[in-house]
Amino acid sequence: MKLDARIPGGPLQDKWDRHRFEMKLVNPANKRRFRVLVVGTGLAGGSAAASLAELGYEVDAFCFQDSARRAHSIAAQGGINAAKNYQNDGDSVWRLFYDTIKGGDFRAREANVFRLAQVSAGIIDQCVAQGVPFAREYGGQLANRSFGGAQVSRTFYARGQTGQQLLLGCYAALSRQVGLGKVRMHARTELLDIVLVNGQARGIVTRDLVSGRIRSWAGDAVVLATGGYSPVFFLSTNAKGCNVTATWRAHRRGAGFANPCFTQIHPTCIPQAGEHQGKLTLMSESLRNDGRVWVPQAPGDQRAPDRIPEAERDYYLERKYPSFGNLAPRDIASRSAKEVCDGGRGVGPGGRGVYLDFRDSLQRLGPAAIADRYGNLFDMYARITGENPYQAPMRIYPAPHYTMGGLWVDYNLMSTIPGLHVLGEANFSDHGANRLGASALMQGLADGYFVLPSTIGHWFATAKLEPVSADQAEFKRTEAEVRERLERLLKANGTRSPDSFHRELGQLMWDNAGMARNAKGLRENLARIPELRERFWKDVRVLGDGEDLNVSLEKAARVADLLEFAEVFCLDALERSESCGGHFREESQTADGEARRDDANFCHAAVWEWTGQPGAPRLHKEPLAFENVKLATRSYK
Amino acid sequence: MKLKLRIWRQKNAQAAGGLVDYALDDVSPDMSFLEMLDALNERLIAQGQEPIAFDHDCREGICGTCSLVIDGVAHGPQRATTTCQLHMRHYRDGATLTVEPFRARAFPLLKDLVVDRSAFDRIMSAGGFVSVNTGGAQDANAILVGKQEADLAMDAAACIGCGACVAACPNAAAMLFVSAKVGQLAHLPQGQPERQRRVLGMVGQMDAEGFGNCRNVYECEAVCPKEIPVRFIAEMNRDWRRAAACQHEVQRAAGAG
Numbered sequence: 001m002k003l004d005a006r007i008p009g010g011p012l013q014d015k016w017d018r019h020r021f022e023m024k025l026v027n028p029a030n031k032r033r034f035r036v037l038v039v040g041t042g043l044a045g046g047s048a049a050a051s052l053a054e055l056g057y058e059v060d061a062f063c064f065q066d067s068a069r070r071a072h073s074i075a076a077q078g079g080i081n082a083a084k085n086y087q088n089d090g091d092s093v094w095r096l097f098y099d100t101i102k103g104g105d106f107r108a109r110e111a112n113v114f115r116l117a118q119v120s121a122g123i124i125d126q127c128v129a130q131g132v133p134f135a136r137e138y139g140g141q142l143a144n145r146s147f148g149g150a151q152v153s154r155t156f157y158a159r160g161q162t163g164q165q166l167l168l169g170c171y172a173a174l175s176r177q178v179g180l181g182k183v184r185m186h187a188r189t190e191l192l193d194i195v196l197v198n199g200q201a202r203g204i205v206t207r208d209l210v211s212g213r214i215r216s217w218a219g220d221a222v223v224l225a226t227g228g229y230s231p232v233f234f235l236s237t238n239a240k241g242c243n244v245t246a247t248w249r250a251h252r253r254g255a256g257f258a259n260p261c262f263t264q265i266h267p268t269c270i271p272q273a274g275e276h277q278g279k280l281t282l283m284s285e286s287l288r289n290d291g292r293v294w295v296p297q298a299p300g301d302q303r304a305p306d307r308i309p310e311a312e313r314d315y316y317l318e319r320k321y322p323s324f325g326n327l328a329p330r331d332i333a334s335r336s337a338k339e340v341c342d343g344g345r346g347v348g349p350g351g352r353g354v355y356l357d358f359r360d361s362l363q364r365l366g367p368a369a370i371a372d373r374y375g376n377l378f379d380m381y382a383r384i385t386g387e388n389p390y391q392a393p394m395r396i397y398p399a400p401h402y403t404m405g406g407l408w409v410d411y412n413l414m415s416t417i418p419g420l421h422v423l424g425e426a427n428f429s430d431h432g433a434n435r436l437g438a439s440a441l442m443q444g445l446a447d448g449y450f451v452l453p454s455t456i457g458h459w460f461a462t463a464k465l466e467p468v469s470a471d472q473a474e475f476k477r478t479e480a481e482v483r484e485r486l487e488r489l490l491k492a493n494g495t496r497s498p499d500s501f502h503r504e505l506g507q508l509m510w511d512n513a514g515m516a517r518n519a520k521g522l523r524e525n526l527a528r529i530p531e532l533r534e535r536f537w538k539d540v541r542v543l544g545d546g547e548d549l550n551v552s553l554e555k556a557a558r559v560a561d562l563l564e565f566a567e568v569f570c571l572d573a574l575e576r577s578e579s580c581g582g583h584f585r586e587e588s589q590t591a592d593g594e595a596r597r598d599d600a601n602f603c604h605a606a607v608w609e610w611t612g613q614p615g616a617p618r619l620h621k622e623p624l625a626f627e628n629v630k631l632a633t634r635s636y637k
Numbered sequence: 638m639k640l641k642l643r644i645w646r647q648k649n650a651q652a653a654g655g656l657v658d659y660a661l662d663d664v665s666p667d668m669s670f671l672e673m674l675d676a677l678n679e680r681l682i683a684q685g686q687e688p689i690a691f692d693h694d695c696r697e698g699i700c701g702t703c704s705l706v707i708d709g710v711a712h713g714p715q716r717a718t719t720t721c722q723l724h725m726r727h728y729r730d731g732a733t734l735t736v737e738p739f740r741a742r743a744f745p746l747l748k749d750l751v752v753d754r755s756a757f758d759r760i761m762s763a764g765g766f767v768s769v770n771t772g773g774a775q776d777a778n779a780i781l782v783g784k785q786e787a788d789l790a791m792d793a794a795a796c797i798g799c800g801a802c803v804a805a806c807p808n809a810a811a812m813l814f815v816s817a818k819v820g821q822l823a824h825l826p827q828g829q830p831e832r833q834r835r836v837l838g839m840v841g842q843m844d845a846e847g848f849g850n851c852r853n854v855y856e857c858e859a860v861c862p863k864e865i866p867v868r869f870i871a872e873m874n875r876d877w878r879r880a881a882a883c884q885h886e887v888q889r890a891a892g893a894g
Contacts, residue, residue, distance in 0.1 A: 070701060122774070
């Protein structure tokens with residue numbers, strides 16, 4: 001596997017312009033001769049499908065949901081960053097670039113991150129033109145807020161539902177192209193494999209989730225915008241349908257998987273209420289602006305929170321990080337919560353929770369002001385827990401939320417399989433080892449609206465593409481493999497549901513590969529995951545048949561892929577014996593328990609190549625060169 | 638908690654369906670309604686019965702995938718709450734609950750509790766957008782929108798497209814959904830150039846899909862998990878009448894363009 005990042009030469013600020021000039025173009029009249037298969041219709045896939053169709057390409061778009069509008073981008077709450085500097089508070093493309101690369105703990109490419117910051121402003125222009133109802137000031141101008149500890153106000157938002165509004169904007173653009181006949185939309189259709197012809201990605205095999213029909217689609221390029229892999233932990237803030245299948249299947253066909261161990265664990269989620277829990281709900285971290293995080297001083301203190309006097313409370317973030325306090329970055333807040341709970345001081349069921357207390361803010365500002373700022377979040381908390389956060393402190397606990405790793409892509413967003421492009425959370429490119437708040441929406445839309453529409457033309461203009469049809473042997477062979485695999489699941493005829501295996505895998509991953517990891521736990525996982533996978537294939541029970549809407553079969557096929565993917569996740573975590581970003585290796589910490597990054601040995605992206613068996617991938621490294629920023633140590637003391 | 642459940646089972650669109658009785662005796666009050674169904678499905682699988690198919694995804698009330706009519710009410714009894722956010726603590730121990738799919742001619746049933754709501758997507762393709770290509774937008778702050786209008790647009794834009802409004806309406810009308818989409822853009826300057834074409838196109842598609850007409854029962858507003866107000870229906874009706882009156886000119890302009 002050859003890793004050529006294809007980063008253009010020249011000064012950082014000129015690279016993207018220069019690249020756009022140097023790339024070959026496709027004649028407007030010829031664009032309709034190229035068919036692009038776009039998988040996933042979240043912010044990245046939806047915006048790409050719409051923009052490519054506007055340019056004149058023929059597009060087939062696929063999603064497993066019942067409508068393109070339901071992709072999980074819709075659940076993002078907080079906002080989207082852009083270097084507009086509307087607030088005149090010193091923001092710039094350079095500052096957004098620096099914040100992003102530093103926030104990622106210097107594990108992302110300078111050139112990609114700079115381009116992200118450059119195109120960020122255009123995203124807001126585009127979304128406003130579409131009619132996205134961003135928050136406004138009385139004068140009619142766009143409102144901004146500071147988010148996730150940023151020192152400038154560069155976050156644009158639409159109440160607490162920014163992701164929804166941005167996705168509806170891009171879904172509207174997509175719907176327009178569907179109406180014009182330029183996009184053929186295939187909802188309730190799940191990708192189950194990628195088809196390579198002459199080493200190029202030329203098609204996909206899908207299953208119609210209603211009829212069960214397996215069929216092939218041929219095209220000139222394949223675009224995966226299929227999200228991250230947080231569901232490897234079973235409990236996460238992702239939607240129930242989120243899965244790793246598309247990227248994992250692409251990996252098995254030759255796409256390198258980069259930094260799979262880089263996961264973001266979000267600190268402010270509602271804790272698990274019991275064994276029945278199917279998913280975790282995130283609450284915007286803006287709550288930490290006015291809430292104070294604490295646990296009882298004494299382990300095992302069972303008193304109600306209002307019975308615990310001030311002197312017997314430990315406001316541990318304020319104590320450990322006096323300058324940032326409750327606004328310490330996500331990874332630090334999450335890890336600290338785990339520490340106090342592991343020390344027996346957690347609160348709520350199972351001791352897996354810490355208090356987020358608004359008592360002082362309520363006294364200082366009054367309930368009306370708090371309701372104005374956080375009313376919808378307080379309502380949501382009350383709905384889920386049955387407790388009133390105006391009267392008693394919230395309980396929160398960290399949960400897997402976003403995955404920075406993903407398929408390796410070059411500067412053109414193309415994976416190691418020629419013609420296979422990967423966008424949004426599904427790729428690894430922009431967030432390094434940790435993602436800043438309000439940057440996921442920015443990256444998804446940057447990739448889909450602006451980057452891919454420029455770079456895919458160069459691929460078409462320079463690649464030698466033979467005509468292909470979905471009837472030829474490569475497609476039939478892949479279809480047969482897909483059918484055979486589903487048959488095996490249906491015939492396993494075991495005793496346990498797919499969900500029960502998923503829960504078991506999630507527990508292993510959470511315990512040994514979650515917020516803090518060590519070599520012993522990771523090795524244990526590497527021994528137990530193959531064994532669990534073997535039991536799964538012997539003992540899974542999938543009822544019903546394949547030619548029907550079959551929720552068990554869908555689930556089983558996704559769990560089977562998660563069970564393979566989990567192994568490379570743990571291998572990557574074991575290999576990277578430094579702490580960085582959201583990844584904390586217990587062996588690599590300073591005397592006072594802070595993360596110790598190891599730039600001498602790990603200033604690279606770890607890219608894993610499939611060699612035919614799960615658990616035996618080959619490691620490649622893409623060194624990261626920093627020519628414009630100095631590698632600094634993050635400090636929030 | 639113990640619960641008796643009567644749940645609609647139907648093999649596919651062609652087969653006849655019916656309510657099937659189930660009993661669950663270990664329901665936690667902290668479960669969401671869908672986690673309760675997950676638990677039932679796990680038990681069905683253990684007993685060798687096919688699990689109940691129901692639509693769901695984000696489970697935090699925003700994707701609009703979950704549906705269900707619970708005891709005759711779309712999304713169940715809690716105001717402004719989707720089924721996935723409804724928790725079992727709202728039910729008493731020993732209760733009997735009837736669970737049915739969203740029913741409407743324009744939402745054909747696919748299996749068990751799963752229905753096809755793609756009619757909403759086709760309505761969107763008939764005009765629910767601003768015709769602007771990527772790349773040509775002016776600076777975002779060049780378009781001023783007063784806070785009040787922006788807030789009204791956002792009230793409409795909050796629609797999650799779940800279709801509860803249709804399921805609750807005695808006429809299976811989609812007026813609340815369509816008016817939310819029309820209303821969002823009608824309240825923004827970006828939506829003005831296509832305002833008339835949009836309302837005619839979307840309402841025309843709504844009729845073609847087989848949705849019924851509004852007769853002001855307001856069941857839609859009562860069940861809407863995002864509390865979209867029926868005032869948007871009134872606004873859409875006004876827009877539609879104005880647009881229909883000058884339809885001839887709109888068509889001529891469209892043809893010439």
